[in-house]
Amino acid sequence: MSDSDDISKLDHVDMSVRELLTEMKDTSEIIVDLAYASLMYNSENMAEKVRDLEEEMDDLKFAIRYKALLSSRTKEDARQLSGLLEVASAADRISNAASDIVSLLRFPPEKRPLITDVLLESDERIRMVRVKSESTMVGYTIGKLAIEANTGCKVIAIKNRHGWTYDPEDDMKIRAGDDLVVRGTDDGADLLTEYAYGKKDWDFETEELTEEEIEEEAEADQRVEEELSEELRGDDDE
Amino acid sequence: MKSKLEAMFLELKDTSEMMVDLAYSSLLYDNVEIAEEVIALNDRMEELSERIQDEVAQVSRAMPDEVARAVITVRLMDSILEIAEAAKSVADVVVRGLAEHPVLALSIRDSDTTICLAKVAPDSILAGKTLGEMSLATNSGMFLLAIRREDDYIFGPGWNSRLESGDILIAKGPEDAVPYFKDLADGTRSEF
Numbered sequence: 001m002s003d004s005d006d007i008s009k010l011d012h013v014d015m016s017v018r019e020l021l022t023e024m025k026d027t028s029e030i031i032v033d034l035a036y037a038s039l040m041y042n043s044e045n046m047a048e049k050v051r052d053l054e055e056e057m058d059d060l061k062f063a064i065r066y067k068a069l070l071s072s073r074t075k076e077d078a079r080q081l082s083g084l085l086e087v088a089s090a091a092d093r094i095s096n097a098a099s100d101i102v103s104l105l106r107f108p109p110e111k112r113p114l115i116t117d118v119l120l121e122s123d124e125r126i127r128m129v130r131v132k133s134e135s136t137m138v139g140y141t142i143g144k145l146a147i148e149a150n151t152g153c154k155v156i157a158i159k160n161r162h163g164w165t166y167d168p169e170d171d172m173k174i175r176a177g178d179d180l181v182v183r184g185t186d187d188g189a190d191l192l193t194e195y196a197y198g199k200k201d202w203d204f205e206t207e208e209l210t211e212e213e214i215e216e217e218a219e220a221d222q223r224v225e226e227e228l229s230e231e232l233r234g235d236d237d238e
Numbered sequence: 239m240k241s242k243l244e245a246m247f248l249e250l251k252d253t254s255e256m257m258v259d260l261a262y263s264s265l266l267y268d269n270v271e272i273a274e275e276v277i278a279l280n281d282r283m284e285e286l287s288e289r290i291q292d293e294v295a296q297v298s299r300a301m302p303d304e305v306a307r308a309v310i311t312v313r314l315m316d317s318i319l320e321i322a323e324a325a326k327s328v329a330d331v332v333v334r335g336l337a338e339h340p341v342l343a344l345s346i347r348d349s350d351t352t353i354c355l356a357k358v359a360p361d362s363i364l365a366g367k368t369l370g371e372m373s374l375a376t377n378s379g380m381f382l383l384a385i386r387r388e389d390d391y392i393f394g395p396g397w398n399s400r401l402e403s404g405d406i407l408i409a410k411g412p413e414d415a416v417p418y419f420k421d422l423a424d425g426t427r428s429e430f
Contacts, residue, residue, distance in 0.1 A: 021345035083336025149379035149415035
């Protein structure tokens with residue numbers, strides 16, 4: 001194929017439109033949290049990650065345009081894809097805004113006290129929590145602990161002796177001495193702190209469901225989701 | 239004491255975040271009413287930004303040392319407004335009827351932070367309690383974005399908002415918190 005060389009220059013073209021858009025949405029959310037956190041903790045390292053994510057977002061943007069245009073066959077395709085590409089572009093704009101936010105790091109912290117105060121007062125705020133050696137969280141992965149499900153706090157970054165990990169995966173293990181940067185409500189962060197300091201034992205889900213039971217519940221939940229979706233939509237037409 | 243500027247700025251930031259969440263919700267449920275709320279919030283953001291600019295100008299006139307801070311504040315405000323504008327663009331896709339592509343809903347469901355609906359049953363532990371007294375976000379892992387009550391919406395409910403039987407809740411959170419949250423709402427699970 002004569003055009004295969006051109007395609008190889010585009011990153012991420014092996015991903016589907018669905019995967020690309022999911023990645024763009026996830027990135028648009030984590031990048032804003034990281035941008036605010038970098039101002040709060042005056043962290044150039046976090047700012048660097050924000051800029052990396054922003055570049056990554058540009059690659060994703062081109063890849064999704066390319067894939068969407070390739071898949072468009074009819075006028076109806078084009079109509080639907082125009083909406084989809086607008087959403088992708090919005091995610092990209094959010095990441096650009098995040099990258100602008102971290103550019104404020106070049107000003108000294110004492111010149112931006114308002115920002116820190118505002119970040120400390122938000123509905124969902126960013127906090128740093130250190131895991132002590134007596135914590136029952138130590139040795140378990142983020143996924144096993146289901147930290148966000150159990151505390152409402154999303155782990156946006158972890159600092160350990162190897163350095164920073166941003167947007168950590170579920171299989172990342174929590175170790176004594178780790179600093180967790182989390183986003184959540186105040187009482188959620190307080191609860192997480194109690195666990196992290198070993199003042200409270202982690203409450204592991206005790207009831208073990210079989211895979212079948214989990215699947216059945218997921219299917220039932222999906223049906224409810226569809227019914228309620230209809231209920232929301234149905235009322236729209238009135 | 240919180241300054242006037244700080245209070246306005248806090249509202250600006252929180253609103254921008256709520257707009258993004260609501261915009262993705264409107265997309266997931268292809269829901270024009272939620273999309274229109276996002277657009278209305280964007281208008282409020284613009285008004286708020288003008289008031290912030292006036293306040294910043296006033297503070298800097300009184301205290302020339304504050305000028306550098308004022309510049310930083312206005313720049314951050316611009317970034318936040320850009321995020322709000324992006325949310326508005328997403329809502330606009332819904333209002334124009336261009337949110338039908340199935341991948342839109344699928345990719346929101348596939349996200350690290352997903353969105354779901356739950357209806358509060360009469361015997362649900364959630365019925366009749368405020369969000370604050372339940373610490374719902376902490377106890378369920380799901381953060382409430384909006385409540386649909388009869389024909390109205392309550393957007394961005396606060397700590398004092400009380401849930402009622404029959405409410406449809408729109409919440410965001412991790413996928414693994416969704417079954418538990420739905421169980422709390424439908425009365426299957428009677429304690430946190």
